[in-house]
Amino acid sequence: MRVLGVDPGLTRCGVGVVEGIAGRPLTMLGVGVVRTPADVDLSHRLLAVEQGIEEWLDEHRPEFVAVERVFSQHNVRTVMGTAQASAVAMLCAARRGIPVALHTPSEVKAAVTGTGRADKAQVGAMVTRLLRLSAPPRPADAADALALAICHIWRAPAQNRLQQAVARHTLNATKGRTA
Amino acid sequence: MRVLGVDPGLTRCGVGVVEGIAGRPLTMLGVGVVRTPADVDLSHRLLAVEQGIEEWLDEHRPEFVAVERVFSQHNVRTVMGTAQASAVAMLCAARRGIPVALHTPSEVKAAVTGTGRADKAQVGAMVTRLLRLSAPPRPADAADALALAICHIWRAPAQNRLQQAVARHTLNATKGRTA
Numbered sequence: 013m014r015v016l017g018v019d020p021g022l023t024r025c026g027v028g029v030v031e032g033i034a035g036r037p038l039t040m041l042g043v044g045v046v047r048t049p050a051d052v053d054l055s056h057r058l059l060a061v062e063q064g065i066e067e068w069l070d071e072h073r074p075e076f077v078a079v080e081r082v083f084s085q086h087n088v089r090t091v092m093g094t095a096q097a098s099a100v101a102m103l104c105a106a107r108r109g110i111p112v113a114l115h116t117p118s119e120v121k122a123a124v125t126g127t128g129r130a131d132k133a134q135v136g137a138m139v140t141r142l143l144r145l146s147a148p149p150r151p152a153d154a155a156d157a158l159a160l161a162i163c164h165i166w167r168a169p170a171q172n173r174l175q176q177a178v179a180r181h182t183l184n185a186t187k188g189r190t191a
Numbered sequence: 192m193r194v195l196g197v198d199p200g201l202t203r204c205g206v207g208v209v210e211g212i213a214g215r216p217l218t219m220l221g222v223g224v225v226r227t228p229a230d231v232d233l234s235h236r237l238l239a240v241e242q243g244i245e246e247w248l249d250e251h252r253p254e255f256v257a258v259e260r261v262f263s264q265h266n267v268r269t270v271m272g273t274a275q276a277s278a279v280a281m282l283c284a285a286r287r288g289i290p291v292a293l294h295t296p297s298e299v300k301a302a303v304t305g306t307g308r309a310d311k312a313q314v315g316a317m318v319t320r321l322l323r324l325s326a327p328p329r330p331a332d333a334a335d336a337l338a339l340a341i342c343h344i345w346r347a348p349a350q351n352r353l354q355q356a357v358a359r360h361t362l363n364a365t366k367g368r369t370a
Contacts, residue, residue, distance in 0.1 A: 054293070082271060095275055102237055103279060112233070182231065
């Protein structure tokens with residue numbers, strides 16, 4: 013299973029691709045950050061996020077996209093941008109018929125460290141160990157994107173296959189091919 | 192000047208197209224609502240919003256898109272979906288090099304009714320009068336989209352032309368044509 017994890021953000025959108033199956037060693041295929049300049053207007057920042065995500069989808073052809081679920085109780089000043097960047101990532105995946113899964117930050121932390129209250133350093137250290145990297149990925153957004161992908165691989169593989177079938181069906185119905 | 196107003200939402204996204212210039216009678220070219228079913232997953236709802244907005248852009252070829260600015264202090268349960276739907280509308284416009292303007296609800300109310308605290312009925316009544324319609328557009332999201340477009344036409348026409356030039360330049364730079 014190949015998963016693109018996305019830690020959404022307008023200034024820095026973390027992206028990481030992990031391949032593997034639950035219970036076996038995992039492989040990192042790529043990690044990075046899509047950045048957009050703060051002095052450009054919002055619509056063009058969203059366009060830059062779209063172009064960045066499209067490049068990652070083109071290069072790695074993931075079977076799933078795992079996006080961090082955004083909560084509005086977080087920092088009010090940044091949460092709108094985060095929600096909007098996550099919308100762009102979800103849209104890019106849906107357009108290609110790739111199923112999207114949302115995981116909360118605590119689900120991701122619990123999956124990779126065993127505790128939902130782990131800090132950034134713990135998440136980075138576990139991602140480094142699980143993917144057998146020589147150093148923790150920088151910045152933290154990149155490590156978080158990998159953690160999202162790992163979390164997704166480890167959660168309910170059977171459910172994932174079901175979701176994949178549903179996503180394909182929904183896409184076809186939306187396009188009016190089968191509806 | 193032809194403006195597509197968008198009152199963003201996942202369940203109902205109001206859209207309305209108004210043509211005219213400040214100080215002259217305005218003409219409504221179209222009004223409607225893009226709806227997405229609540230039982231479909233979020234990524235496919237965003238895809239349906241994108242398809243709906245694309246159809247309105249194809250049909251009416253607006254020179255500007257005016258979107259309601261979303262604030263996080265509003266209803267927490269719906270604000271994330273509203274932010275995400277607005278991101279899709281902005282993205283569709285930016286892709287075509289159409290400048291996007293954000294107006295707050297109180298700016299829109301003040302523009303069409305003279306007071307930033309007008310209620311839905313007052314906004315609907317003024318939109319009906321200004322566009323010489325036989326009845327207020329339903330639902331309220333559709334009337335709000337028309338009010339956004341009117342607000343945009345009435346605000347700083349010179350500034351709009353500048354923004355249009357900047358948007359074209361930014362799009363070209365993003366595409367790597369001129370950068």
